[in-house]
Each structure stands twice: as structure tokens, then as C-alpha cells.
Amino acid sequence: MSEPLARSPRPLWPHPDDVVTALRTAGCVFAEEEASLLLEVARTPDELTAMVARRASGLPLEHVVGWAEFAGLRIEVDAGVFVPRRRTEFLVARAAALLRPGAVVLDLCCGSGAVGAALAAAVPGVELHAADLDPAAVRCARRNLAGAGGRVYEGDLFAPLPAGLRGRVDVLAANVPYVPTGDIPLLPSEARDHEAPLALDGGADGLDLLRRVARSARAWLAPGGTLLSETSEPQVPPALRALRAGGFTATTAHDPDLDATVLMATRE
Structure with missing residues (x-):
């Protein structure tokens, strides 16, 4: 048997x-x-x-599993790379409404490339560029944007961009760091201890990077192009002043459900 x-x-x-x-x-x-x-x-x-x-x-859940859910996508997030926040989906929605196939998109301070990936998914056929100063973020963004044909550059703000992009950008999503330096110790430990400080620290009042972008962005935008950036409600008045000083017509939009505030600045 x-x-x-x-x-x-x-x-x-x-x-x-x-x-x-x-x-x-x-x-x-x-x-x-x-x-x-x-x-x-x-x-x-x-x-x-x-x-x-x-x-x-204490490691962020997204760093444990290696990805974050954002705008219906699974975005790869390596250790130390800024984790895309759900509130930033509001910026994506506002930016996507301005796009059409063939439009030129620049995701500045791109981190993992989540904003650029979401915009490419929302409006297929855009020409996508992205840049970040952090080498780890750039490596991550290149993987996340490869499927959309995105080109990712490493360097400080506009410095690494190809000259041929100047004056052609229709939507510039600049989700720059905007946490005031003095508030960094108050952040949850997941962000404070496990994300790159340069992805969080916006200077004394949180607007240092936005001011730098506002001074240079006009030259990179196409006529009628729009710069979008996230901020906090208390920062809105000085942020609008910075954008208007850069030659933009600037407004804001707020989503109370996501607790998200977006600055929108248009080149006339």
C-alpha cells in the first residue's frame, strides 16, 4: 500500500x-x-x-513597503526620499485642469516624481521634465517617470535644466519645501527623522525656496504658462507678494477636506 x-x-x-x-x-x-x-x-x-x-x-510605512499611494498611482519611495502627501493631490488636480496633450510640464523639487507621474497619468501625451537637488530623489523619480518618458535632472532648481526648455513650460509644478526652519523639530518623527532635511526646510519663514523660484520662473514659462506651488494658509500673503514681485498674476485655491492650499501664478 x-x-x-x-x-x-x-x-x-x-x-x-x-x-x-x-x-x-x-x-x-x-x-x-x-x-x-x-x-x-x-x-x-x-x-x-x-x-x-x-x-x-518609526520608519514611515511608505519606506517600509517601498511605495506610496498617490493620485491612484503606486509611487516608488526609497529610504530617505520625501513621501508624497495626500494633500498634494489638490495641486495635481489644479495643474491637470490646465493641461492638454503635448503640453510641457516641469516638476521642480520633484522628490520621488509623484506630481509629474500623476500629471502624466491624468493627461497622457504631455512632455514631462523634472528636477531635484537630492541624488536619492532623482534616482527614485527616474524610475517613477520612465513609463511616461519623463526626463529627470539633478541640480539646484532651474540650474540643471536644458536651455531648450526655457520659455516653453506650460505648467510648472514647484512643490518646494515650505516648513519654517524653527518648526522642523515640531514635525512628526516620521518626517523629521526619516526624510531629507532639504525636502522639508523652507528657511526662516518657509518661503526661501518659493522666492527663488518666483525670481526665475518667468523665463522658463511659456506665455500664459502657470506656476503652481503648495503652501500653508498663514504663508499666503507673503507668498503672493513674492509671486507678484516676480511678475506674475497670482491667486490661491484651498481644499478644506485635504487641508491643502495652492498658489497659482500666471505669466501674462
Whole structure:
């Protein structure tokens, strides 16, 4: 009589409740949702255990799993790279409304390239360019924008851009850092300890980078082109002054549900 086939024992996965408890103990506000995601993406029990430990140590969930959900896309986010915030989807929506196929888009201070990727997905056929000072962000953005044919440059603001782009940009999405230097210690540890400081620090009042962009952006925009940037509500008056000093007609829009404020500056 034949013997039954021997079966390998089923791997002992951590119980979902144990994952939730570990995350909640570590202070994760959305422990149940995060546990569900980690259980979904982990390929082995050991990998799940390691992921839970990394998250419990304070590493952003997006850095643990290697991607962030943004505007319906899965954006790769490497360790140390700025994690795209959900509120920035408001900037994407405002920018997408200005685009048509064939338009030229520049994602400045692009980080992972999330804004550029979302705009290319919303309006297929745009000519997409992006730039960032952080080499880690540039490597990440190149992967995220490759499918859209995006070209990503490494350097400070407009400095690395090709001269042929000057005067051709229809939409310039400049999601520059705007946290005042003195407020950096008040940020959640996920941002303060695990994202590059240059992706957060906007100078004494948070507007240093915006002022620099405002002084130079006009030369890169096509006639009628628009610069869009995110800011906080208290920063709106000085931000508008900076944009108008740069020769723009500037307005703002606010989404209370996302707590998002976007500056829109048009070159006449």
C-alpha cells in the first residue's frame, strides 16, 4: 500500500492581531490599516516580522513597503526620499485642469516624481521634465517617470535644466519645501527623522525656496504658462507678494477636506 505524500509544514505567520498590537504599541494611529497592508505585501513570515519591526521603530510605512499611494498611482519611495502627501493631490488636480496633450510640464523639487507621474497619468501625451537637488530623489523619480518618458535632472532648481526648455513650460509644478526652519523639530518623527532635511526646510519663514523660484520662473514659462506651488494658509500673503514681485498674476485655491492650499501664478 502506498504511503501518503509528506507535506511541508505551513509557515507560522504572525497572527494579524499580533501585528496590530505591535503597531499600536509603537504608536501607529492607523494600526489596523497598516497591519492589513503589511500582511498583504509581505512574502514570507520573516519578511513580515522584519517589516513590522521597521515600522515599529518609526520608519514611515511608505519606506517600509517601498511605495506610496498617490493620485491612484503606486509611487516608488526609497529610504530617505520625501513621501508624497495626500494633500498634494489638490495641486495635481489644479495643474491637470490646465493641461492638454503635448503640453510641457516641469516638476521642480520633484522628490520621488509623484506630481509629474500623476500629471502624466491624468493627461497622457504631455512632455514631462523634472528636477531635484537630492541624488536619492532623482534616482527614485527616474524610475517613477520612465513609463511616461519623463526626463529627470539633478541640480539646484532651474540650474540643471536644458536651455531648450526655457520659455516653453506650460505648467510648472514647484512643490518646494515650505516648513519654517524653527518648526522642523515640531514635525512628526516620521518626517523629521526619516526624510531629507532639504525636502522639508523652507528657511526662516518657509518661503526661501518659493522666492527663488518666483525670481526665475518667468523665463522658463511659456506665455500664459502657470506656476503652481503648495503652501500653508498663514504663508499666503507673503507668498503672493513674492509671486507678484516676480511678475506674475497670482491667486490661491484651498481644499478644506485635504487641508491643502495652492498658489497659482500666471505669466501674462
